[in-house]
Amino acid sequence: MLTPTQLDLLRLDLSGLANIEYDEVMTELLDHYASLTERKMALNMSFDDASKWAWAELGSGEGLQQIQTDYEKSIMKQVRVRHFEILKSYFRWPAFVTTALLGTLMYFTAPFISANGMFTVFFVCGLSPLAVLFYGHRKHLDQQTDKRKIVWTYLRESGSFIFNLFYVFGINGLDSLFEEKSKIWLFQVHSTIGLVLCMVVLLYAVSFIQLFKENFSLKLA
Amino acid sequence: MNTSSNSSLLKGSLSVMILRLLEDREKMYGYEITQKVKDLTAGEMTITEGALYPALHKLEADGLLTTETQIVDGRARKYYSLTKTGHTEAAGRIAELAAFLENLNLVLKLKPSL
Known part of the structure; x- marks a missing residue:
């Protein structure tokens, strides 16, 4: 389980690097990002490495922005x-x-x-x-x-x-x-x-x- | 399995897969769906987040899914479940896809004519 500080760091990535501005999209992506990070941390990876891996897995900034764009369009x-x-x-x-x-x-x-x-x-x-x-x-x-x-x-x-x-x-x-x-x-x-x-x-x-x-x-x- | 051909094949059937999974379970969240598909196919099939969430949002917009948010491990988690219409629609779409796959299989297993 991630600490509140670690969750804040992930949230910061999403808002700062991927420009996620809608709460609903943020909620969903943060949970996904955190779940991926936790999975790697369970394999003894550090938080930094695990979150980096999770970020790449999520498609980095561009992929995440596309999810937000699709949300807006929908x-x-x-x-x-x-x-x-x-x-x-x-x-x-x-x-x-x-x-x-x-x-x-x-x-x-x-x-x-x-x-x-x-x-x-x-x-x-x-x-x-x-x-x-x-x-x-x-x-x-x-x-x-x-x-x-x-x-x-x-x-x-x-x-x-x-x-x-x-x-x-x-x-x-x-x-x-x-x-x-x-x-x-x-x-x-x-x-x-x-x-x-x-x-x-x-x-x-x-x-x-x-x-x-x-x-x-x-x-x- | 080749990833690009995999993803193009997935495109048309993703919503049916989501409906089928939710038919089986009362409620699921995004990450859980991706993992379930990965587990069921032994890692052969992966659903990207970029494909999953728009599909979930579309099904929700169509009134087939409903959502509820719960706090789990200190963060909000959005769960999806089937609506009444969703249950009916799921059965229809699954049957349709199954029939299509059956026919496709017949064509793919065509024996070369002598």
């Missing part, structure tokens, strides 16, 4: 699949009916709303996924567990992507059209499209919250 894949499932579950008839009703309402009320007001509402909607991320970051939710760190990375990438998409195709496009209020029907149509886009982005923001609350446990990798 979790990321699960997150992506689950996020798609969540989004798919939102796009059912209640969402369609609500959007259709709101869209109709927007079409008829648009002439009474100022272009600037409309633009502001749409812009705020577009920011909602990023607002969720900002709130989580402020509360340090992204640092709670290894899996959450990985989920967070996914959300950050995904949030930026949807915001950019919304900004480029939604806000930018609509902004110029909103200025052209002379053709009121065009303004009505674009306000309705803007509202539909807002609904999509809001649902996307809600999906972030749901996804983050899920307990991925390699039931994430």
Whole structure:
């Protein structure tokens, strides 16, 4: 049985030489590394020699990093699949009916709303996924567990992507059209499209919250 | 046995081997699995950590394995065991591989035609 100091030395090898940063991977590899070392020490080898042998047996730094990379990839894949499932579950008839009703309402009320007001509402909607991320970051939710760190990375990438998409195709496009209020029907149509886009982005923001609350446990990798 | 050909042959059957071992034992940890395979094959077959852990993680992600962590010898040890689905899936996959090997054996033992 290894002493706590010897275990710390092995842990240091894993974090320092192989850059193992996730607790779950560290737990598993440390146990493996320690078991290999103990096996050689049982044959009267010194701790130094036994751990060197075990390190080589484990594939040294590169092999170990690959295990961590595979772990990240596996979790990321699960997150992506689950996020798609969540989004798919939102796009059912209640969402369609609500959007259709709101869209109709927007079409008829648009002439009474100022272009600037409309633009502001749409812009705020577009920011909602990023607002969720900002709130989580402020509360340090992204640092709670290894899996959450990985989920967070996914959300950050995904949030930026949807915001950019919304900004480029939604806000930018609509902004110029909103200025052209002379053709009121065009303004009505674009306000309705803007509202539909807002609904999509809001649902996307809600999906972030749901996804983050899920307990991925390699039931994430 | 040649190591590289061994490892490529192992690739497709590693998950079945893990499922079979866990069918036999209630729970096992990573190192224990590698040693068990080594013992059973008298050292002819070795599973590298780089192949074992991703395979374990994948089986866990697929819901076939479940894990629990215990403190053993002053360090955390992660044990894997089969879930209910894992038990069912294991039986199916083992039967499938066994049937495949049987057929493969027939082809390999083909007698040269006269």
